[in-house]
Structure formats: C-alpha cells, structure tokens
Amino acid sequence: MNELKAFWAEEDGVAVVEIVLILLVLIALVLVFKDQITKTLKSILSKVESQSNSV
Numbered sequence: 001m002n003e004l005k006a007f008w009a010e011e012d013g014v015a016v017v018e019i020v021l022i023l024l025v026l027i028a029l030v031l032v033f034k035d036q037i038t039k040t041l042k043s044i045l046s047k048v049e050s051q052s053n054s055v
Contacts (some may be wrong), residue, residue, distance in 0.1 A: 030037065
C-alpha cells in the first residue's frame with residue numbers, strides 16, 4: 001500500500017506529460033485551422049513581396 005501512495009505522490013513525470021498535452025493541443029489547432037493559417041500567410045507574403053518591389 002505504501003508503494004501505491006509513493007507512486008501517486010511522485011511528480012517527476014508530470015511536467016513532461018503537460019508539455020506533451022500542450023503540444024498535442026497546438027497540433028490539433030493547426031490541423032483544424034490549417035486553411036485559415038495558409039490564407040493568412042499567403043496574404044502576408046504577397047503584401048511583403050509587393051511592398052519590397054517599391055523599396
């Protein structure tokens with residue numbers, strides 16, 4: 001029983017699990033909003049390209 005309590009009290013791997021969960025959420029958001037992100041980046045890059053020609 002003491003081993004089970006010690007296992008639940010140990011928090012060494014918690015930070016790693018949190019980071020993995022955050023990364024999974026970010027990846028899911030990118031996949032969901034992929035089209036909007038692509039459109040926005042294309043718009044920004046075209047504006048940069050057109051304005052760089054005037055410089």
